[in-house]
Each structure stands twice: as C-alpha cells, then as structure tokens.
Amino acid sequence: MSNPKVSIMITTRNRLSDLKRTCDVLTRLNPPPHEVLVTADGCTDGTVEYLKANHPDFRLTINQQGRGSVASRAAMMQQATGDLVLALDDDSYPEQLNCLDTLAQIFAKHPKLAIATFPQRTDEYPETLTQKDFGPSKPVRSFANSGACLRVSTYRSLPGFEPMFFHMYEEPDYAIQCIANDWQVYYFPEITIRHHYSPIRRNEVRNHHLHARNEFWSVIMRCPNPYCIPLALYRILSQARYALSRGPQWLIQEPKWWWQALIAFPQALKRRQALSWNGYRAWLKHP
Structure with missing residues (x-):
C-alpha cells in the first residue's frame, strides 16, 4: 500500500x-x-x-x-x-x-x-x-x-x-x-x-454492565463449540469476581446485565459467526 x-x-x-x-x-x-x-x-x-x-x-x-x-x-x-x-x-x-x-x-x-x-x-x-x-x-x-x-x-x-x-x-x-x-x-x-477522558456521560457501573454483557455476547458469537458454553460461564464468574472487588453494591447489581444478556440471547445466537478454535485460542494467548 x-x-x-x-x-x-x-x-x-x-x-x-x-x-x-x-x-x-x-x-x-x-x-x-x-x-x-x-x-x-x-x-x-x-x-x-x-x-x-x-x-x-x-x-x-x-x-x-x-x-x-x-x-x-x-x-x-x-x-x-x-x-x-x-x-x-x-x-x-x-x-x-x-x-x-x-x-x-x-x-x-x-x-x-x-x-x-x-x-x-x-x-x-x-x-x-x-x-x-x-x-x-x-x-x-x-x-x-x-x-x-x-x-x-x-x-x-x-x-x-x-x-x-x-x-x-x-x-x-x-x-x-x-x-x-x-x-x-x-x-x-x-x-x-x-x-482528556471527559467525565460527561461516563458511569462506571453502567460501563461495567455494558462491557460484561457484550463480552458474553462476543463469546456466543465468536467462540466455537464445544468451548463456547464453558467460556461464557467463565466470563460471567469473572465479571462477578470483578464486581465483588469493587464492593457489595456492585455485586448485587450484576443481575441487571445478566437479564439484558438473556433478553437478546436469541439475537446474539442468530448473529453467531464462530471462528476456528485455533484462531480463537491464538487470541486468548495474546498478551
């Protein structure tokens, strides 16, 4: 080029x-x-x-x-x-x-x-x-x-x-x-x-929920079987662990993004374009 x-x-x-x-x-x-x-x-x-x-x-x-x-x-x-x-x-x-x-x-x-x-x-x-x-x-x-x-x-x-x-x-x-x-x-x-990272329109809890929900959907869309479900469950637990590290008020709000993810789960599944496991694993191994 x-x-x-x-x-x-x-x-x-x-x-x-x-x-x-x-x-x-x-x-x-x-x-x-x-x-x-x-x-x-x-x-x-x-x-x-x-x-x-x-x-x-x-x-x-x-x-x-x-x-x-x-x-x-x-x-x-x-x-x-x-x-x-x-x-x-x-x-x-x-x-x-x-x-x-x-x-x-x-x-x-x-x-x-x-x-x-x-x-x-x-x-x-x-x-x-x-x-x-x-x-x-x-x-x-x-x-x-x-x-x-x-x-x-x-x-x-x-x-x-x-x-x-x-x-x-x-x-x-x-x-x-x-x-x-x-x-x-x-x-x-x-x-x-x-x-400059403007504070306008930024909310840490909301952004955490969006990140967690979208990470879950990404696994559903990209990760091949039979690894998709165990990795999706791992992502849920990992995000809950992070929420706990921020305090009980964060943890008790986790079901909000679970519900959002569940409602649109059929849409995410419909948009699924799974990658090869070798390719997905190459990304997992990246620093």
Whole structure:
C-alpha cells in the first residue's frame, strides 16, 4: 500500500466543548487527513450546528436518535474512502501533528497489520501525563477506539464492529476476528494520544454492565463449540469476581446485565459467526 489515504472518524454525543478542542487539533495536522467523518449520535447541545458552521468540509452523519458509539463507528468504517482510518473519541487527539505520515509508514512496513494502537496520556491515569517511556512495540489482544488506526480493506473482509453492542467491547471483539484470521494487532509508541477522558456521560457501573454483557455476547458469537458454553460461564464468574472487588453494591447489581444478556440471547445466537478454535485460542494467548 503506497501513499495510503488516512481518514479520521469520531463519534460524539453531547460533549461539544471536548469536540471543539479535538477539531482544533485536527485542523492543524500536517499533512491533513484525507477526510474527517463525524457522527453526531443523538446530540442536543449544539454539536450539529457547530460542525456545520465551523467544519463544513467534515463528513457529518446525524443520528436523531442515539444508535450508540459502536453502530456509529461501524457505519463510518463502511463510509470511509481512505485506506486507513484513525479512530478517535471526541475528547482525544494525537499529540504529533505529523502523525498521519507516521501511520502511513507503519502500515507500509507491516503488510499484515490490521490495527495499530497507541499509548495514551489520559486524565483517567494521571501518571501517564508526564510519562516519557511507553515501552517497545509489541503484539496486543485489544485496542482503544480513542486512539487506534484500522486498515479498511481488512475491516471490510470481516464482520467488524458489532452494532448490537451499542457501547463498549467492540475493540476486543474485532481484535479476535483479526488475530483469528492471521492479521496483526500491534502497539506502537511512535504516536501518543492525548485523551482528556471527559467525565460527561461516563458511569462506571453502567460501563461495567455494558462491557460484561457484550463480552458474553462476543463469546456466543465468536467462540466455537464445544468451548463456547464453558467460556461464557467463565466470563460471567469473572465479571462477578470483578464486581465483588469493587464492593457489595456492585455485586448485587450484576443481575441487571445478566437479564439484558438473556433478553437478546436469541439475537446474539442468530448473529453467531464462530471462528476456528485455533484462531480463537491464538487470541486468548495474546498478551
């Protein structure tokens, strides 16, 4: 892939002040991106008006009713006309203004690379804000859509992000697909992401429930028989153990996500596209 075109995608919901800061950085990237795709997912805070007035060149998708970050990203991955897509959150952006050249070089050197993920300086973990050494490049089993680059041709050859997840866990689910099909998922420290990690629309218990539910559905969709059921049960117990570590108030709320998972179990089963055990196990063995 010579001189790949790099698109950028962002999904946002009612975090206009964060989005403005990110858009300002994107306009200063050199070279500029091939295109910027933004999905306003049920926004009611002036986001749409701001983008139309200040960034009319961005490809804007407006979801009047929120479809969730996963479905929004899945749609943009099909709409993108670039060879690569840099995925960001509305509160994250690359610190290196020449990062798109670096991305092109990384993917040119690694023809089997499906996903490149990068270290983040994030307010969620304040020690990273001054960290100087983020370690060497290495294979990984997941990534964060707040700062990762995806090869478009690979994405479109696989099931991709699962829209029924709504929010959370689309990254490891997609990484499973890539690794099981002999594609690489790698961490590269050449680019760093500044992630302000906005507290708006974040709820730890809710996110835990979404993560646990979607992890369970992912096992149902991807893990082959006869390993599917025992692994699904293990995931339930593992999430309960985590909830217990956060305190009794977390643990007594676990049935909420169990019920959500059960209600949509037939839909998850219908969308099942099981991978080979060798491929699935390769992902399990990844660091």
